[in-house]
Amino acid sequence: MQRIILLGLVIAVLASCGRKEREDTVTVDAVRAQFGFASDVVPICGSDSILGKRIPDVGQASPNPGCGFNDAVRVYAVSGIELSPPARMQCRTARITNSWARNHIQPEAISRGDAIVTAHVAADYSCRTRNHKKGARLSEHAKGTAIDIKAFTFASGKRLSVLDNWRGEGGRMMQALFRASCRIWHTAIGPEGDRYHLDHFHFDAARAYGPGGYCR
Ligand SMILES: [Zn+2]
Numbered sequence: 001m002q003r004i005i006l007l008g009l010v011i012a013v014l015a016s017c018g019r020k021e022r023e024d025t026v027t028v029d030a031v032r033a034q035f036g037f038a039s040d041v042v043p044i045c046g047s048d049s050i051l052g053k054r055i056p057d058v059g060q061a062s063p064n065p066g067c068g069f070n071d072a073v074r075v076y077a078v079s080g081i082e083l084s085p086p087a088r089m090q091c092r093t094a095r096i097t098n099s100w101a102r103n104h105i106q107p108e109a110i111s112r113g114d115a116i117v118t119a120h121v122a123a124d125y126s127c128r129t130r131n132h133k134k135g136a137r138l139s140e141h142a143k144g145t146a147i148d149i150k151a152f153t154f155a156s157g158k159r160l161s162v163l164d165n166w167r168g169e170g171g172r173m174m175q176a177l178f179r180a181s182c183r184i185w186h187t188a189i190g191p192e193g194d195r196y197h198l199d200h201f202h203f204d205a206a207r208a209y210g211p212g213g214y215c216r
Helices: 002-035 091-111 171-182
Strands: 042-044 047-054 072-078 081-090 116-123 146-154 159-161 187-189 201-204
Touching: 002 047, 002 072, 047 091, 072 091, 081 091, 081 146, 091 116, 091 146, 091 171, 171 187, 171 201
Parallel strands: 081 116
Antiparallel strands: 042 047, 047 072, 072 081, 116 146, 146 159, 146 201, 187 201
């Protein structure tokens, strides 16, 4: 009897493994086809949900030795959400971006009746100081740990931007997406944070993976 149960278990596990592999392949191909990605946009950073390209280390020739990063990738899509244009970051940041998409903003959007198709990127790597201020500390953008988002396009065809839709029409959705983002990024700054963030959300993973360093 025990042997039969064990055999059944082994068969079930084997069957589910085969199915999982096929589903992942189908998903990768489907996302590639949906957004028209070339065949060299592939799963990266150890996840079938992160599509992009490995790129050479970033910022090696930059004048400021604090700029740049290793383990560099250009991310095209995370959990079926397109990043447009594709964003340069560390693999560690790519994994956080993927979790942000899958576990935080997409469930939030769907619970409000729409699904995110594209996140529009305002900035990725940049060798500069915070808010471009002379003499200020280096921005997380200089280290491949930050991404700026200016708008989302949804399955309904609607596009909501931080600049035009933080208040009024679409404001509830945009504010809910920002709040959901605070649960995963170390730092999240939006229009209520300061005058530098009226037209985009800044997200970064400055320290260890985890929520809530700063959310405003
Ligand atoms: Zn930023």
